Amino acid sequence: MKKITEQIKKEKILLSDGAWGTFLQAEGLKKGECPELWNVEHREVVLKIAKSYIDAGSYLIETNTFGGNKIKLNHYNLGERTYELNKAGAEISREAAGDKIVLGSIGPTGKLLIMGDVTEDELYESFSQQAKGLHDGGIDAFCLETFFDIQEAEVAVNAVKENSDLEVILTFYFEKNQEGKFNTMMGVSPTIMVERFGNEVDIIGTNCSNGFERMISVVKEMRKINKDIPILVHANAGIPITTGIEAKYPDAPKIMAELTPSLIAAGANVIGGCCGTTPEHIKMINQAIHLYKTK
């Protein structure tokens, strides 16, 4: 079932949610603690985050499973619980979302194939178990996010598609170099990414790393390559500024709301936040989307 792409045809622009990781930290997640374990041990906190985004107006919310691949969970000796922790994460967001959309979050493993850190089979197994748990927990679509390496993304997309027939979203994160060009640390540009995956996934996009301002440039580049595919943006609340001992995200909800019309004009269809964004950001972006639609 193509729930999200059908909805985009009707609505043009959909509102997604904001940050999970930085939200969990604000709720007391400590360093060295496994965020996905909170799906079982602090279920009520995770549910509260999920609900807060639904209350803010999100049509799509994610799951607290970004680092829920087996390779990352193994570091906490939780690899054997991959299926369980992902299923629990999916169930929490399902409960909060009601008839809204739940995106099963899958992030990269942090291991590079070209470095010989990991084999393709290990990656496939790791993503497959996660995908099964999310699927059985009741998600509506997969959101493979923050990828930067074509090879790892290929394995993740295959693992997800071979274990489920749900829609697949794939986002990469890009950094801007001195000449103003966007690339991942592996040298993948938005152009290369869309050329490679534009026909393989249902929705393509970009997340993290940049605020809305830079995301506008990234979306423009993606839209040039593929006129039709829906584009999702989960942007940080600006580029973090490290002052003293902590990272601060400079973009207030108002700034993100002001940039929303330009992001839509560039070609974005699903809009939400990443690190540093809060339900307040989402509310303001929601207002901006409404305003844009009624104009």
Place this chain on the structure above:
Amino acid sequence: MNELLEQLAICIERGKVNLQSPFPVDLKGQEGADELTKRAIENSIPAEVILNESLMVGMQKVGDKFEEGKAFIPDMLIAAKAMNAAMVHLKPFFESGEVELKGDFIIGTVAGDLHDIGKNIVRMVLTGGGWNVIDLGTDVKAEKFVATLKEYPNAFIGMSALLTTTMMQMEVTTKAIKEVSPATKVFVGGAPLSQEFSDRIGADGYFPDPNKFVKYLSQAI
């Protein structure tokens, strides 16, 4: 510079390992770092000259591009592979003491943090810059840094962290190191950090990219 050394520097920069290696495509069928280093030694070019005037020049060039966002991890990786192929031939000269490495460098990602991509790039650039790198891996506790320093008392130390939640571990580790060895230089790197942060925790410096750091170290010794 000698033509052979110039060609060898290009092989390092472009990541041409040996005659058989198919990359880069435009150098296919040509000799690589392996063969050229061997020939340089046969031509009685001193090992130290090969290292300083060719291999490190090539690494520096790809490092400069990386710093500018024009070269990426795969480029650094194949350059490091070519460097390793060349170093095999220079190893006897290091072992005999005819050529000395610049010094020992202990590196690791701090306790609670499992991210090692950044740390691994710094390791490659340091090795390519002529340092003996002792890599402690990820999730390295303060005690482990201190214990390793006992084995390599003159080493510099570099710590990595990606997360804002783990960067505070750098303060704990820096204090533990300075307590046993106040003169040991401790450096920090990672996405959320800054020079201000480094100053605040009592470390000796922050560098935004490995290339700037290696240049700094070369001048510091």
